[in-house]
Amino acid sequence: MNLLLKNGAIVTGDKEFSGDILIKNGGIQKIGGTISDRTAEVCDLGGRIVIPAFIDIHIHGADGADTMDNSLESLKKISAFAARHGVANFLPTTLTGPQDVLMEVLEKIADLQDTDLPGANIFGVHMEGPYFDMEYKGAQNAKYIKVSTVNEIKKFLRVKKNLVKLFSLSPNNEEALESIRFLREKGVVVSVGHSACVYEKVKKGIEAGIRHATHTFNGMRGFNHREPGVVGAILEDPAVKAEIIFDKIHVHPAMVHLLIKIKGVENVICITDSMSAAGLSDGDYKLGELDVYVKDGVVRLATYDSLAGSILTMDSAFRNLLELGWSMADAIRMTSTNAAEEFGLNSGEIAPGKDADLTVLDNHNEVVMTVVKGRIKYKGI
Numbered sequence: 042m043n044l045l046l047k048n049g050a051i052v053t054g055d056k057e058f059s060g061d062i063l064i065k066n067g068g069i070q071k072i073g074g075t076i077s078d079r080t081a082e083v084c085d086l087g088g089r090i091v092i093p094a095f096i097d098i099h100i101h102g103a104d105g106a107d108t109m110d111n112s113l114e115s116l117k118k119i120s121a122f123a124a125r126h127g128v129a130n131f132l133p134t135t136l137t138g139p140q141d142v143l144m145e146v147l148e149k150i151a152d153l154q155d156t157d158l159p160g161a162n163i164f165g166v167h168m169e170g171p172y173f174d175m176e177y178k179g180a181q182n183a184k185y186i187k188v189s190t191v192n193e194i195k196k197f198l199r200v201k202k203n204l205v206k207l208f209s210l211s212p213n214n215e216e217a218l219e220s221i222r223f224l225r226e227k228g229v230v231v232s233v234g235h236s237a238c239v240y241e242k243v244k245k246g247i248e249a250g251i252r253h254a255t256h257t258f259n260g261m262r263g264f265n266h267r268e269p270g271v272v273g274a275i276l277e278d279p280a281v282k283a284e285i286i287f288d289k290i291h292v293h294p295a296m297v298h299l300l301i302k303i304k305g306v307e308n309v310i311c312i313t314d315s316m317s318a319a320g321l322s323d324g325d326y327k328l329g330e331l332d333v334y335v336k337d338g339v340v341r342l343a344t345y346d347s348l349a350g351s352i353l354t355m356d357s358a359f360r361n362l363l364e365l366g367w368s369m370a371d372a373i374r375m376t377s378t379n380a381a382e383e384f385g386l387n388s389g390e391i392a393p394g395k396d397a398d399l400t401v402l403d404n405h406n407e408v409v410m411t412v413v414k415g416r417i418k419y420k421g422i
């Protein structure tokens with residue numbers, strides 16, 4: 042099935058130009074100027090902005106569904122919701138849980154990996170936990186937090202080759218360093234998260250292979266001029282990509298600004314970390330086994346005071362970046378291109394040969410259409 046998008050205002054990399062996009066077999070074949078193709082379905086964009094579709098590498102749930110529901114229906118619901126918010130590729134993200142439950146969830150995701158879904162494509166899994174530190178557990182379930190073993194990790198990786206793309210853990214002991222080395226050897230991106238480690242320990246983790254940071258500033262030892270902590274190690278090392286939840290709740294906009302300035306636009310990756318209440322109203326919800334509540338758009342644990350994920354969407358993070366004064370080219374990098382490069386996706390750019398993963402915006406930068414591998418998965422125009 043071929044698709045011809047007419048009259049787009051295309052923004053990609055540092056280029057902006059107007060014209061048509063011809064899509065064949067899920068890939069971009071031609072862009073710019075006037076293109077005609079009798080075999081293609083035609084959609085006139087009427088001068089609307091077209092950008093590389095967003096990629097969300099840290100999303101637990103949305104629209105009443107959670108990755109930990111261990112259900113194909115839930116994953117499909119999250120996929121459809123993500124596409125409505127401009128996402129073409131995502132990593133369903135697990136929470137700290139018992140090994141057998143995590144194995145079952147991984148198997149469900151494996152069934153849907155790179156298959157045709159109602160919305161965004163699932164290109165793998167982000168495993169958030171269970172090897173964390175109690176002191177910074179946030180909304181991770183304390184009952185299942187434990188010390189890592191390469192043996193257990195082997196079981197997770199054996200579910201399906203190349204399923205686990207990203208693994209968040211704390212480099213808190215020798216076992217963790219061994220796990221990091223093993224994961225890296227297997228091509229998994231290892232991320233420091235929910236960690237009480239002092240600066241020196243994180244540096245050892247980076248030496249062992251950590252290249253990513255899980256929701257920077259949240260759930261980690263903070264920055265102090267005598268003990269730089271996890272945050273200090275992340276800020277200092279250019280090899281580490283930094284996730285950020287930019288919902289104006291988890292991190293002050295001034296700190297987001299500072300992070301981008303220090304790390305550089307190419308090393309910051311916006312995520313949602315959204316949970317099942319994303320897209321729904323205030324009220325009581327579950328995050329895994331834990332009770333949480335949403336009030337005025339803020340998600341908190343019911344039992345003690347901690348933020349418990351977000352109800353952020355990628356398009357809203359994108360608009361927040363623009364509002365903070367970053368250019369559209371920079372915002373595209375941080376919501377799409379950087380993640381594509383880190384995980385080797387043929388996405389994140391609008392160019393011939395790339396996957397046709399596209400998001401169309403109206404003049405308020407609201408999503409009006411999402412194309413996933415050449416197929417329109419959401420259309421509001």
Ligand SMILES: [Zn+2]
Binds near residue numbers: 099169314
């Ligand atoms: Zn998370």
